[in-house]
Amino acid sequence: MGRQLKFNIFRYNPEDSASVPHMETFRLEETEAMTLFIALNRIREEQDPSLMFDFMCRAGICGQCAMLINGRPDLACHTKTKKLPDDITVLPMPVFKLIGDLSVDTGTWFRDMNTKVESWIHSDKVLDPAAQEERMDNVLADEIYELERCIECGCCVAACGKANMIPEKFMGAAAFNRIGRFMLDPRDQRTENEYFEVVGTDDGIFGCLGLLGCEDVCPKKLPLQDQLGMLRRKLGFSAVQHIFGKVFSSKK
Numbered sequence: 422m423g424r425q426l427k428f429n430i431f432r433y434n435p436e437d438s439a440s441v442p443h444m445e446t447f448r449l450e451e452t453e454a455m456t457l458f459i460a461l462n463r464i465r466e467e468q469d470p471s472l473m474f475d476f477m478c479r480a481g482i483c484g485q486c487a488m489l490i491n492g493r494p495d496l497a498c499h500t501k502t503k504k505l506p507d508d509i510t511v512l513p514m515p516v517f518k519l520i521g522d523l524s525v526d527t528g529t530w531f532r533d534m535n536t537k538v539e540s541w542i543h544s545d546k547v548l549d550p551a552a553q554e555e556r557m558d559n560v561l562a563d564e565i566y567e568l569e570r571c572i573e574c575g576c577c578v579a580a581c582g583k584a585n586m587i588p589e590k591f592m593g594a595a596a597f598n599r600i601g602r603f604m605l606d607p608r609d610q611r612t613e614n615e616y617f618e619v620v621g622t623d624d625g626i627f628g629c630l631g632l633l634g635c636e637d638v639c640p641k642k643l644p645l646q647d648q649l650g651m652l653r654r655k656l657g658f659s660a661v662q663h664i665f666g667k668v669f670s671s672k673k
């Protein structure tokens with residue numbers, strides 16, 4: 422017989438004027454290889470069909486099932502209950518807009534972030550569809566691929582002290598990772614100054630507190646610390662140029 426698990430789950434439906442935020446307790450017997458996703462699904466199927474949470478791939482790929490699991494942002498589908506105590510508290514991720522219960526709107530946040538950091542290749546080259554595909558150095562392609570692995574789950578954002586302080590504004594580690602990816606890409610012709618215009622602010626890289634909660638919780642183990650360090654080094658020089666540029670222009 423498996424352990425008796427107690428799930429304390431946040432419940433609230435902002436669409437229902439009668440709904441008030443509260444915690445609700447459910448109990449389940451643990452089964453072999455149970456994940457939190459399986460447990461939530463069983464609760465929904467067997468005890469309360471109104472429970473709201475998101476999932477799609479069930480394999481740590483789509484990034485939909487992120488939530489706060491005993492206080493830590495993580496993916497429900499790759500969290501084995503055997504790694505958790507028998508008393509499990511599940512909350513929706515902060516920073517993102519609550520849809521209901523454990524479901525949050527990460528999509529709008531990530532769309533806005535991708536627009537803010539201009540997450541596309543900037544190039545004057547005119548595409549010739551008949552031309553042969555350009556080759557890229559294998560090592561460089563691997564380095565870019567490493568940063569492309571972000572699944573936009575939002576765990577790094579939910580764990581970020583600064584994003585919790587100014588949720589509407591702070592760009593967050595996923596945005597810095599995105600910029601790092603384009604800085605590596607030889608097809609993107611943006612200069613360091615142009616990148617500085619995008620992330621060289623207190624809502625961007627210079628507002629980052631550097632405590633690295635983001636890297637600790639990233640389920641894809643992205644090298645966020647390296648990206649933050651690289652951006653600070655590279656854009657710090659542009660920041661000095663901007664400050665001296667302003668001093669000189671104000672003296673004219």
Ligand code: SF4
Nearest residue numbers: 581629630632633635
């Ligand atoms: S290191 Fe920066 S981006 Fe990462 S959690 Fe801390 S403040 Fe947020």
Ligand code: SF4
Nearest residue numbers: 571572574575577639
């Ligand atoms: S960087 Fe990691 S934690 Fe952040 S959104 Fe991407 S995969 Fe999720």
Ligand code: FES
Nearest residue numbers: 477479484486498
């Ligand atoms: S359901 Fe896709 S990452 Fe968990």
